[in-house]
Amino acid sequence: MGLPLEPPQFDDPDDAIMYVRSGVASYWRGRTYDKFDSNDGTSGYGKWYATVQDGMVPDRPIVPTRHGADDEDRYLQTFFPQVALNDEVLTGYEPVAASLPGNDKFQPDIQEGSIYQIVSSEPKFSSSDLALDRSVWQGAEYAHIPGDLSSIHGLTGEIIGDAETSFEKASRIVSYLHQLGYAEDAPSQLAPNAPLDEFIFGEADGTALDFASAMTLMSRSAGLTSRLATGYLPGEYNPLSGASKVIAKDAHPWSEIYFAEAGWVPFDPPRALTFHRNQAHLPEPDSSTSRNCLTFALVITWPPQQHRPPSQSSTPFDRSLRTFST
Secondary structure: OOEEOOOOOOOOOOOEEEEEEEOOOOOEEEEEEOEEEOOOOOOOOOEEEEOOOOOOOOOOOOOOOOOOHHHHOEEEEEEEEOOOOEOOOOEOOOEEEEEOOEOOOOOEOEOOOOOEEEEEEOOOOOHHHHHHOOEOOOOHHHOOOOHHHOOHHHHHHHHHOOOOOHHHHHHHHHHHHOOOOEOOOOOOOOOOOOOHHHHHOOOOOEOHHHHHHHHHHHHHHOOOOEEEEEEEOOOEEEOOOOEEEEEHHHEEEEEEEEEOOOEEEEEOHHHHOOOOOOOOOOOOOOOOOOOOOOOEEOOOOOOOOOOOOHHHOOOOOOOOOOEEOO
16 A cells, blocks of 8 residues: 555644755655545545655765856755654655664664765756746656545536646645635644545634645646655744754645656645745734635745855845745
């Protein structure tokens, strides 16, 4: 069946998971899931499984390179885990090289107190670029919808209407999901709150996982290649240390759609409801916030900044946020 998505268990939601130094703030992606079984899970509300090994983290040493055009769109992330992550390698978008601690089987083995580094390419997620891009086939795993959720096809068709581009289709789905209720008091945002079809049709409030699941499967219904991702929100940035503190309650799921040029792009409907500029982290969703705001939002710096430890420069990182709307 594959690796199941299991909600992480924490003693205290404010416990530190890791510190991250990075010139670009983003979702810290850990695992991705491609198969949804609507009849599985302890609640009976369905469960996600990872059946595809994406190989997202090229495990090769980070070495100095000659400065050139290829270097300008890359940035370095240094992770300081405060808990054992084991084989879960958290990264920003899109990793191209890594320096990881490993075990005697040459597998990642990230323990409390260890340090690892990731080099990523700067995300190319502007709305104008995505409007010209298109979602392309990446395999049947990213198109499957359980038969007992076939009712979402008609609804999705009504929602996307005459949308011509992949980005417009995705944006209309997000706009629809903005209207649905958010179960902010649920025991875990990484567990479902109701049967997925009931949430999609507005009969029950949903957790962050319900929003991400709905976004992923409705995108598939619209012909878009999609998957579910889990990891952590950017965390709270400390300009004195130059690092972001990521805590347990930052654990979060979201949806990703694959575009031919941009690669995997995150879509996160509930977080878009209360997106604010000039913060290094995303705020908690608030049902009272106007729903006529962003269709989706990504947290990246613009322009990209070269990573330097704070002790080497008195200039703080550019922590401004770039947002996208339709």
